[in-house]
Amino acid sequence: MMYDVVVVGGGPAGLASASESSKLGLRTLLLDENPRLGGILPQCIHPGFGLHCLGEDLTGPEFAHRLIEEVRGSGVEVRTQAHVTSLAMRSDLVKEVTYASPQGTEAVQAKAVIYAAGARERHRFEVGIAGDRVAGIYTAGEAQAMMDLYGVMPGRRVVIVGSGDVGLIMARRFALEGAEVVGVVEMLPYPGGLARNLMILRDFDIPLYLSHKVTEVRGRGRVERVKVVRVNEELRETGEGFWIDCDTLLISAGLVPRVKILRRAGAIMDPATGGPVVNDRLETTLPGVFAAGNSLIINDLVDYAVEQGRTAAKGAEEFVRGNGIPTRRWIRVRRGGYVRFVVPHMLGGDRDFWLYARVSRPVEDALVEVPEIGLRRKVPVLKPSEMLRLRIKSGVEGGRVTLVIR
């Protein structure tokens, strides 16, 4: 079976790209490994979704519902319980996508592929927590699925590692359900989450330990206590630390793009984002293979994941209609001061697009510049936890441009 576009992943990025490419007249297949569509959204029952792209404040399941309805009305073919295992480039114009389903292993061919497989959560060993292998240690997303999809309470006395939005939102969920959150432990000297989520700590009297690290878990069978140690500016442990009694340890230490299949297919990765290198169509270094959502860059706002999905669909249309995007001279995008990453990595100069970037540390009274095109903008504060999004107009020329933040 030959499709114009196969979309891998049915989260917000995949749903948006599938309905968009179908609307653009492309024969589209959407594959997701779960029995239900929506990706991470059905388990994010808190409000805070769609503020930018819909101007409404929806919960995750409500936002997912809108996107799923859009896909249903657009003629996209949908296959759930379809776990994609590989992507192979048969030629520049033909890709083969193989997936495992209840019917066995199947393969489909497509001219273009949009890869929107989301992200995975970092686990305890990646953040250096030693000690006993006991029950009661979860990633934030695992605990969230237990509570909000299955109605199961993971524990009663909880320590949370990480003060980003996900950690704070889980702190509120536990506190609302009557559990005691005995501490949120953050390695950095400043909290990671948005101001509106930091209010949660005050609402429920939850202690926040900045410049601290959980280093060890102890217990027989189940978590009984964790060791917390102060760290210095180089994030090195100082002093003996102290123990906190708890029965649950929640790891909310950030997400990593899920890119195994893309990498195995030969796409070049950017160590700064953990995702693939892309141009302004969100096309990876594999011709006709596009990336969107959290497998491209970790998006704290679902709105950006949706936006990337639609951009990728437009790129796929250009590729399919033009039998491959015509070779052009790509302009390189470089990182200047305080820029941790910037996406896309290359641009054609022939169209408007969004530039997404993150800073490496908080910057007050920041000056954001792209000197080569005379772009200058003042921003009161930039934080590593909040993505910077810039509109770049068409008509860019030259060999390279640089994003500088001072």
Add this chain to the structure above:
Amino acid sequence: MTVYKLTCVICPLSCSVEVEVEGNRVKDVRGFSCPRGKEWAVEEVLSPKRVVMTVIRVRAGKEPVVSVKTDSPIPKERIRELMSYLATLEVEAPVFIGQVVVEHPLGLETKVVATRSVEAVETREHA
């Protein structure tokens, strides 16, 4: 007289706002950069409100629980009470997204609405 120090959450500017209160009266508000921020800070000090979200058990559904939210923010000090009440409820499948699960729980000005749908399990008819 008490001075409350808040970080405004209305927009990403995150202004540091100070609200000076005497008894139940606001004496002064400082540090905001827009009228919405000022209004928010006053309400946050005098009568803070929050949207509450949780899950409720579903009887005979394809999924064990349905997610719900209050359709408007409720007074912060009533949250615990509302959560305890919602924990005692059970709804019958099917449940539809947007369906009102409880109208004015505990006399509150809000409705509790389902934020997703849960289908009913097919029950076989016995002839």
